[in-house]
Amino acid sequence: MRRADQVISSDTKAGGDECGGVGILGISWAFGGMIFILVYCTAGISGGHINPAVTFGLFLARKVSLVRAVLYMVAQCLGAICGVGFVKAFQSAYYVRYGGGANSLADGYSTGTGLAAEIIGTFVLVYTVFSATDPKRNARDSHVPVLAPLPIGFAVFMVHLATIPITGTGINPARSFGAAVIYNESKPWDDHWIFWVGPFIGAAIAAFYHQFVLRASGSKSLGSFRSAANV
Ligand SMILES: *[C@@H]1O[C@H](CO)[C@@H](O)[C@H](O)[C@H]1NC(C)=O
16 A cells, blocks of 8 residues: 555656646645635625535525525536636647546545545535635624635645545535546546545535534524425
């Protein structure tokens, strides 16, 4: 079994040699910085929904309706397919060299470890989303302006640093799906369920933790779940 630091050093070396010294740190900055920009730009339009796991968490917290959540997820997956298609069309050499950016479990890690990495990583991301967009927090700390996309982008950055060596870092099922569809090889498709199940579990834990453990509104939400079940 390869040890984690061996995987990191070999991956960093590969990325560093072939990508102008970029490596894991550069990839993590690219994801985190881009998420910061995308959330910053789309927050006022659609609420910054570019990740099915985040949308699922906000749906569980009753901040997005079911119909809207499903339509967002379809749009997110279509957008991801288009994005990876553009990369393949315009940067085909890098695309082939880096396996189409498709997520799969790295050698030496068990399925359970990969699933746990996706659960924990998505928990960190979705918990940060709840924390950064909490209206009560904004009201309480109004003297400290919160630029929500910044902590969200940083959460994405940190999670990439931690989990790129294990799964290539999904934490966004649409991103994993788009890469798998365009790359269309058996290994990413075999592992693909991890990148839906893991993020959705992580998002659910974050939603329930924030709504029911941290927030007084939890009992109210629970009540509406109960009454919905009774209808
Ligand atoms: C993906 O690969 C499978 C099997 O190799 C093939 O049957 C299928 O047509 C491919 N799909 C696309 C969209 O290329």
